[in-house]
Each structure stands twice: as C-alpha cells, then as structure tokens.
Amino acid sequence: xxxxxxxxxxxxxxxxxxxxxxxxxxxxxxxxxxxxxxxxxxxxxxxxxxxxxxxxxxxxxxxxxxxxxxxxxxxxxxxxxxxxxxxxxxxxxxxxxxxxxxxxxxxxxxxxxxxxxxxxxxxxxxxxxxxxxxxxxxxxxxxxxxxxxxxxxxxxxxxxxxxxxxxxxxxxxxxxxxxxxxxxxxxxxxxxxxxxxxxxxxxxxxxxxxxxxxxxxxxxxxxxxxxxxxxxxxxxxxxxxxxxxxxxxxxxxxxxxxxxxxxxxxxxxxxxxxxxxxxxxxxxxxxxxxx
DNA sequence: CCGATTACCTGCACGC
DNA sequence: TGCGTGCAGGTAATCG
Numbered sequence: 486x487x488x489x490x491x492x493x494x495x496x497x498x499x500x501x502x503x504x505x506x507x508x509x510x511x512x513x514x515x516x517x518x519x520x521x522x523x524x525x526x527x528x529x530x531x532x533x534x535x536x537x538x539x540x541x542x543x544x545x546x547x548x549x550x551x552x553x554x555x556x557x558x559x560x561x562x563x564x565x566x567x568x569x570x571x572x573x574x575x576x577x578x579x580x581x582x583x584x585x586x587x588x589x590x591x592x593x594x595x596x597x598x599x600x601x602x603x604x605x606x607x608x609x610x611x612x613x614x615x616x617x618x619x620x621x622x623x624x625x626x627x628x629x630x631x632x633x634x635x636x637x638x639x640x641x642x643x644x645x646x647x648x649x650x651x652x653x654x655x656x657x658x659x660x661x662x663x664x665x666x667x668x669x670x671x672x673x674x675x676x677x678x679x680x681x682x683x684x685x686x687x688x689x690x691x692x693x694x695x696x697x698x699x700x701x702x703x704x705x706x707x708x709x710x711x712x713x714x715x716x717x718x719x720x721x722x723x724x725x726x727x728x729x730x731x732x733x734x735x736x737x738x739x740x741x742x743x744x745x746x747x748x749x750x751x752x753x754x755x756x757x758x759x760x761x762x763x764x765x766x767x768x769x770x771x772x773x774x775x776x
Numbered sequence: 777c778c779g780a781t782t783a784c785c786t787g788c789a790c791g792c
Numbered sequence: 793t794g795c796g797t798g799c800a801g802g803t804a805a806t807c808g
Binding site: 519560561562585588606607608609649650651655723724764765 | 782
C-alpha cells in the first residue's frame with residue numbers, strides 16, 4: 486500500500502488517538518509479521534505513554550515515555566484502524582472495516598479506551614522496539630533525505646545520480662537516495678517532470694553542459710505529487726485505508742499509474758499511457774511527452 | 777561496490 | 793465451480 490503520503494495520513498490519524506496516551510493493553514495474535522515481533526512486545530509497551538508520532542520516509546516512529554521508539558513499517562498491506570470501543574474490538578464483535586479479521590495481528594488499547602487494530606494480510610510489515618538513540622545513530626541512517634524537506638534539492642539528486650548506470654525509475658525507488666517514494670509516486674512524478682523512466686539515472690546530472698537541468702525539473706514534480714496526494718488523503722488501490730476506514734482519493738487523480746491504454750493527461754499531449762517494466766516492477770508512462 | 781533477480785505472503789482477477 | 797497463472801503500495805538476501 487503505503488508510500489510516503491499514505492504513511493503520513495496514517496501518522497496523522499494515529500496521532501489523534503495516540504499522542505499523549507498510555508498503552509493500556511496490547512494484544513498480540515501471532516509471533517511474527519515480516520520479522521519476529523520484539524521479545525515481550527506487549528509488556529514492553531503496556532504502561533508506556535506515547536510522547537509523539539513521527540514519520541521518516543515510509544516508517545512510522547512512535548516515541549515512548551521510556552525513551553524507546555516503536556518503529557513501524559506497513560509493508561504492502563499493513564493497515565491501522567481505530568475504533569473507539571476497545572471491548573467490542575477485543576471481543577471481535579466489531580467488524581465491517583472492510584478487512585479480513587483473520588489478519589488482525591495486533592490490537593493496541595489506549596488509556597482512554599480506544600482500540601487500534603493492525604491488520605496485514607501479506608505480513609510484509611514489521612515492528613521494532615529500540616532505544617531512541619539507536620534509530621538515528623544506525624537504524625535509519627541509510628535512508629535518503631525527506632523529499633518534502635529542505636535538504637532534498639536538485640544539486641543533491643544530481644550528485645547522487647552522477648555515476649549510476651541504472652534507469653531513472655529504479656534509482657528513484659531506492660530509499661537510500663530518497664526516502665518515501667514507491668511505485669505509484671515515482672511513475673506520477675516522472676510524468677509531471679516529463680522524464681522517461683527508462684533513461685539512465687546519470688542523465689539527471691547534466692543537460693547540454695548545464696548541471697542538474699533535469700534534476701531541477703524533477704524535484705518540484707516529486708514534491709508536488711506528494712503534496713497533492715497527502716491533500717487527497719493518499720491513494721487506495723485495495724488495502725490502504727485512513728485510520729477511520731476511509732479510502733484515499735488520489736487514485737482518482739492519477740495521470741499515468743494503472744492507466745495503461747488511456748490518453749495521456751498532459752494538456753496538448755496526444756500520447757497513450759504505456760506500461761513497462763523497470764527493476765521487475767510495472768511502470769506507467771507516456772512515451773510521447775516523457776523523454 | 778553495483779545491478780539484476782528472487783524470495784517473502786496472501787488475495788484477487790483472469791482465462792480455461 | 794475450480795484450478796492454474798500472474799500481479800499487487802514493500803524490503804532484503806543472493807548471485808554474478
């Protein structure tokens with residue numbers, strides 16, 4: 486599911502019910518997601534307060550009152566839903582969130598009685614619990630800059646791309662280069678920038694001798710796509726939901742993603758959206774206006 | 777180091 | 793109806 490915009494929407498939704506709250510009760514229904522859940526997971530959360538919810542790339546970070554951090558990654562199908570009535574959730578009498586209850590792996594009950602359920606059919610998501618100091622000093626250190634932050638700019642992109650032989654799309658999916666882009670938003674950003682997913686990443690570095698000319702186009706394209714997607718509540722293909730169960734709206738605003746065969750949305754372009762493969766994953770692009 | 781491929785896991789859409 | 797195939801927002805291990 487979830488790329489940066491979806492994770493950000495989830496963060497905002499969880500913040501409303503979790504910030505400042507106690508983990509009163511944590512129920513764990515299986516031992517592992519993608520990785521084994523932390524040892525004594527529930528007992529290390531219960532009684533701790535959530536000091537704040539942050540996002541780094543596609544990671545959610547819940548800072549706890551005991552200076553540990555709950556690190557959460559939603560994988561492809563991880564989903565949090567919030568219910569006000571904890572008892573009904575634990576009883577299993579609350580349903581109808583549009584997800585299969587057999588994949589409800591964790592339930593977090595807060596001090597004020599809200600229940601937050603983590604559901605993840607494919608279990609590509611994971612959760613870690615580690616001291617605050619460790620996440621910044623080594624766990625997340627390999628991640629690239631936040632695309633909506635100040636340190637992400639054309640000069641940075643161009644310098645990272647300079648010696649890369651891989652194609653532009655695969656390059657942008659690399660979380661060490663930029664944190665938070667995934668398959669949808671790379672396709673959309675490349676379309677906005679008018680750049681082909683198949684050109685070599687290194688070609689960002691210069692154009693006609695001018696440094697970073699293409700990178701200069703790409704940066705605002707990436708930023709605007711992410712901002713628009715956040716404003717629309719993220720993109721729902723199938724699994725993704727906001728914390729209140731609502732679908733996102735950005736899938737209705739896709740220019741190329743999942744629109745193979747449709748006319749290019751760019752004003753004045755007569756191209757047809759095509760599907761290609763980069764790094765083994767589907768890419769959607771217009772061969773006419775993306776060069 | 778780099779780049780390409782495969783694995784991980786379940787659900788769903790599709791063709792037969 | 794059922795069965796096989798391929799594909800799906802993710803990362804990470806492995807192999808050249």
